[in-house]
Amino acid sequence: MQNQNVPPILYKYYSPSSWKNVFKSWTMRFSPPEDLNDPFEAQLAAEGFLSTKELKRYINEIISTSNFISEKHDNTKTRKEKRKALKNYRKELEHKIRHRANCGTIGKDIQNDLSECARKNFGLLCLSENTNNNNEDTSNILMWSHYAYYHKEFMIGIDTNKLIEHIKSLCTNNLSIRFHKIKYTINRKRKLISNYTHSIDVFLEKSDQWEYEKEWRSIIVLDKNYLDFPWKNIFSRGKEIKGIFEISKDCITSVTFGAMMKDSHIKAKCRHIRSQLGCEHIELKRMRLHDTDYSLIRESIPEDFFKNINKKKVNIQPLINPHIMK
Structure with missing residues (x-):
């Protein structure tokens, strides 16, 4: 089941070429971050490579296998001199390791690879x-x-619980998946690189400039070797389009057409939906510009708006008898 804070209905907006993908192929997509419009998607902002605990363990390993061991048994030095030498050696090692891992090429390369x-x-x-x-x-x-x-296409409403249950039913693995709310921040949060390997936060934090989206996300692994999932094999210009999967019709609760879509297009799309089995529950709606405010009004579309009704032609008699004009 979903987290109780997840809205029961969430929405997705679509471009002109997407109608056939949703309402003909009945598919949706888990998009790789590299295909999204935010260049900061999944870009790590690391503050370092090693934690204090990891650094201490690493230094101890170096000291235990270095020539410093022989110096500890040097009888020419006092105990105080040996402690001071060890302290200085630790300090020098820590400085070199931090500089190389955090500021040098190792940390940056690992950050880029991740x-x-x-x-x-x-x-x-x-x-x-x-x-x-x-x-x-x-x-x-x-x-x-x-x-x-530009308000000329459509938006669908999605039952979040049904969608998650449907996704789980497609996977033979014991898949743990749910929706997470995006956190919008002014500054990028920085973490140790080692902490990123156990966190999904890199997918759930965005600049506050995107806050108008009020976004929720579900995350999945696309690697076929890791997750046994029935992805659709779709190619475009020789490149595989990852993350496409079939959805169940009952996951879609509504379709809403943009305020600037032509009536003829709305009617055709409404007829297309109603012509398919299992779509009777999908609500048909449209947006309308408010008469006085900068806002949109969402209205239901009556069935007789798009149904083919044969109207009888009415012969209009002329108001003036043409014989009188002779």
């Missing part, structure tokens, strides 16, 4: 709360502008 691995081998399913001030029918103007082709 970032590249995270950006290529993990998939993110990104959804939005879509609401402003907890008003369910007030949509996010910027989201429609940025992700739904």
